[in-house]
Amino acid sequence: MKCHNMGSKGSSHKCKKQSFHGGVHNKRSLVMHDDIRILLMGNPNVGKSVIFSKLTGLDVLTANYAGTTVSYTEGHIHYHGKTATLIDVPGTYSLEATSPAEEVAVNFLEDGANVVICVLDATNLERNLNLALQIKQKDIPIIYALNLIDVAENKGISIDVEKLEKELGAPVVTTVATRNVGLKELLDTAWEYSLKEAIPITPVHISQDERWQEVGRIVENVQVVEHRHPTFWDKVGDITVQPFPGLPIAMLVLTFSMLFVVGGGQGIRSLLLLPILNNYYIPVVTTFVSGFVAEGILLNVLVGEYGVLIKGIEWPFFLILPYVTLFYIVMSFLEDSGYLPRLGILLDSMLRRIGMVGSNIVPVVMGYGCAVPAILGTRAATTRKQRIMITSLVALAVPCTAQSGAFIALLGDQSIIALVFVYLVSFAAIIVAGYILDKLIPGEAEPMLMEVPNLLKPSSSALMQKIWIRIKQFLVEAEVPMLLGILFAALLVETGMLLVIGNILEPLVAGWLGLPIEASLALMLGIVRRELGVLPLLELELTTLQLIVGSLVALFYLPCVTVMAVIIKEFDLKLSLYVLGFTTITAFTLAGIFNQVARLLGFQ
Amino acid sequence: MNSLGLRKGSKVSVRSRQFFGGPLVVQYDSRSLAIDKKIAEQIPVKRCID
Ligand SMILES: Nc1nc2c(ncn2[C@@H]2O[C@H](COP(=O)(O)OP(=O)(O)OP(=O)(O)O)[C@@H](O)[C@H]2O)c(=O)[nH]1
Ligand SMILES: [Mg+2]
Numbered sequence: 172m173k174c175h176n177m178g179s180k181g182s183s184h185k186c187k188k189q190s191f192h193g194g195v196h197n198k199r200s201l202v203m204h205d206d207i208r209i210l211l212m213g214n215p216n217v218g219k220s221v222i223f224s225k226l227t228g229l230d231v232l233t234a235n236y237a238g239t240t241v242s243y244t245e246g247h248i249h250y251h252g253k254t255a256t257l258i259d260v261p262g263t264y265s266l267e268a269t270s271p272a273e274e275v276a277v278n279f280l281e282d283g284a285n286v287v288i289c290v291l292d293a294t295n296l297e298r299n300l301n302l303a304l305q306i307k308q309k310d311i312p313i314i315y316a317l318n319l320i321d322v323a324e325n326k327g328i329s330i331d332v333e334k335l336e337k338e339l340g341a342p343v344v345t346t347v348a349t350r351n352v353g354l355k356e357l358l359d360t361a362w363e364y365s366l367k368e369a370i371p372i373t374p375v376h377i378s379q380d381e382r383w384q385e386v387g388r389i390v391e392n393v394q395v396v397e398h399r400h401p402t403f404w405d406k407v408g409d410i411t412v413q414p415f416p417g418l419p420i421a422m423l424v425l426t427f428s429m430l431f432v433v434g435g436g437q438g439i440r441s442l443l444l445l446p447i448l449n450n451y452y453i454p455v456v457t458t459f460v461s462g463f464v465a466e467g468i469l470l471n472v473l474v475g476e477y478g479v480l481i482k483g484i485e486w487p488f489f490l491i492l493p494y495v496t497l498f499y500i501v502m503s504f505l506e507d508s509g510y511l512p513r514l515g516i517l518l519d520s521m522l523r524r525i526g527m528v529g530s531n532i533v534p535v536v537m538g539y540g541c542a543v544p545a546i547l548g549t550r551a552a553t554t555r556k557q558r559i560m561i562t563s564l565v566a567l568a569v570p571c572t573a574q575s576g577a578f579i580a581l582l583g584d585q586s587i588i589a590l591v592f593v594y595l596v597s598f599a600a601i602i603v604a605g606y607i608l609d610k611l612i613p614g615e616a617e618p619m620l621m622e623v624p625n626l627l628k629p630s631s632s633a634l635m636q637k638i639w640i641r642i643k644q645f646l647v648e649a650e651v652p653m654l655l656g657i658l659f660a661a662l663l664v665e666t667g668m669l670l671v672i673g674n675i676l677e678p679l680v681a682g683w684l685g686l687p688i689e690a691s692l693a694l695m696l697g698i699v700r701r702e703l704g705v706l707p708l709l710e711l712e713l714t715t716l717q718l719i720v721g722s723l724v725a726l727f728y729l730p731c732v733t734v735m736a737v738i739i740k741e742f743d744l745k746l747s748l749y750v751l752g753f754t755t756i757t758a759f760t761l762a763g764i765f766n767q768v769a770r771l772l773g774f775q
Numbered sequence: 776m777n778s779l780g781l782r783k784g785s786k787v788s789v790r791s792r793q794f795f796g797g798p799l800v801v802q803y804d805s806r807s808l809a810i811d812k813k814i815a816e817q818i819p820v821k822r823c824i825d
Contacts, residue, residue, distance in 0.1 A: 264779055294805055294806070295805065295806045298779060298806070326805055328805065396805070408807075409790060409791075412790065412791045412800045412807075412809075413791045414791070414792075414793055414794055414797075417791075512809070515809075516791075516793065516797065516798055516800060516809045517793065517797070519793065519797045519798050519809075520793055520794060520795040520796055520797035521795075523796075529797075529798060529809065530809075618811040618813065618814055619798045619809055619810065619811040620779065620808070620809070620810055620811060620814065621798075621808070621809045622779065622806070622807070622808055622809075623800060623806075623807035623808060623809055
């Protein structure tokens with residue numbers, strides 16, 4: 172089992188099984204354990220994952236919107252001669268879960284822990300206390316982290332911690348998680364509390380209304396809000412959700428993001444990477460290997476046309492990596508500033524026509540990075556219909572960043588218009604497919620009900636960490652399949668098998684799609700990774716028409732094997748077969764028709 | 776919605792409306808929430824001036 176982007180990652184002790192039903196421990200086995208189990212709970216977007224990653228040193232993703240964490244991660248802390256297991260779970264608004272993600276959190280609480288750290292957002296005490304009072308009803312020692320006090324201060328909110336402690340009957344530690352403030356005290360308090368026997372409490376049943384009254388009373392008692400002039404970020408946050416100037420701003424933001432990735436990537440490659448590759452890397456490696464290996468198949472497999480040591484380095488590092496890096500820089504900015512949900516609000520009425528809602532913008536944008544976290548991210552959606560819609564659309568027509576990099580490299584040099592055209596087709600396909608799927612899949616689109624996060628200035632350390640996590644992930648995940656794919660390609664080419672297979676596929680590849688039969692290679696490799704469905708085309712001398720046709724096939728072609736596996740795991744085999752079927756059929760039908768029509772019109 | 780903290784007696788102000796029946800952004804306490812227009816229409820509100 173693989174834990175992808177959504178958090179835990181890496182060696183097996185860090186990366187525990189993710190499931191909707193949380194841990195395997197129950198209260199009884201807990202008592203016998205020496206380990207302390209600490210559960211981080213709270214509303215969404217209050218900083219739980221930041222606290223987790225600072226305390227355990229593990230890389231988990233954090234972002235400024237609700238629903239970043241959709242499954243759990245466990246990490247270990249050694250402190251004062253004892254070991255604790257800290258568990259980061261998705262945020263929840265109440266103990267009645269409304270989405271698969273919230274269910275994880277509620278199940279963990281049911282499983283019990285030695286201490287619950289309930290994280291409170293100081294800028295939104297009321298709603299946070301409402302959940303806190305619900306958790307307090309459980310038979311578990313609880314301590315509180317009053318987080319985001321820096322933002323609260325800016326907003327003129329001050330909270331009397333001592334009074335709050337008295338009201339809650341438990342310690343409250345103030346923290347600024349992103350700046351590591353208060354986290355040591357939090358740990359000390361958790362340690363101290365883990366030793367305490369849980370005081371059995373008789374659950375008093377109070378109605379929701381009574382609970383809100385209680386919350387209101389506490390807030391009245393502990394919080395003072397002095398009127399402040401809205402900060403710069405508050406003002407920006409406000410105007411970005413007005414249709415005007417919000418929509419023009421959105422256009423600017425998206426255009427700038429695209430130019431940054433495309434232009435920046437082209438620049439880095441042509442000015443820096445290609446000279447290194449062509450003047451140093453390739454000659455040095457080729458000379459070096461030729462010194463040891465005699466001419467023949469082995470030499471060609473190593474440094475020939477599809478040489479593993481040539482393409483296996485060139486494609487991931489010199490070709491794709493610059494675009495992936497720039498894309499994740501932009502994406503991390505959008506995430507941490509809190510802009511994405513605002514974009515969702517602006518686009519909601521449009522998205523609604525194609526069966527989606529504004530809050531779905533987050534997984535869709537993630538899909539332009541990688542489909543795996545996008546599909547996992549749908550766990551935060553409340554209806555199954557929504558999850559299937561997003562999964563299908565991302566699998567069909569949203570190119571991942573690696574594939575986008577390949578498109579830019581392939582088309583950008585020959586014809587920018589062709590590049591723009593392929594992306595326009597992709598948008599059009601999303602709209603048409605969304606419209607059709609909305610009709611086909613039973614159920615209503617979930618209504619929009621979404622918290623709008625504070626617009627924050629992204630903290631640079633969090634940004635750097637996040638960008639680094641994602642680049643590392645790309646390299647780890649891309650390099651091995653890429654090498655195997657290239658090795659496979661080299662063997663096919665060197666043994667002449669490619670021509671044999673090409674001849675079998677001739678009617679489809681040459682007849683229908685109008686591509687040289689060597690392009691069959693892209694079809695085979697494209698199953699492994701999406702960008703490998705594009706990159707082999709770079710090695711062929713293609714006309715602009717052929718480039719577009721080849722790109723369209725790759726765009727709609729089945730998602731990579733990893734994505735298929737994730738769809739089976741998150742949904743079922745049936746959905747993955749549907750996805751397999753409709754992506755492949757769409758790819759060949761659309762690209763073929765495009766080719767035939769274009770040729771009829773006299774294009775070559 | 777209740778657990779999102781918006782409930783009877785909350786003081787809200789509408790911060791923005793969208794075209795074509797898009798969601799409303801309302802502010803209450805110090806927080807903003809985007810609410811589907813259809814849902815928002817069902818919420819009884821009393822105008823108050825301050
Ligand atoms: N200024 C400031 N920002 C913070 C603080 N704590 C967290 N953040 C930011 O708040 C955002 C949310 O943090 P996360 O750790 O992802 O929140 P979470 O509680 O794990 O959210 P979910 O996983 O969606 O439940 C991130 O952008 C953080 O960088 C803080 O104390 N001060
Ligand atoms: Mg989280």
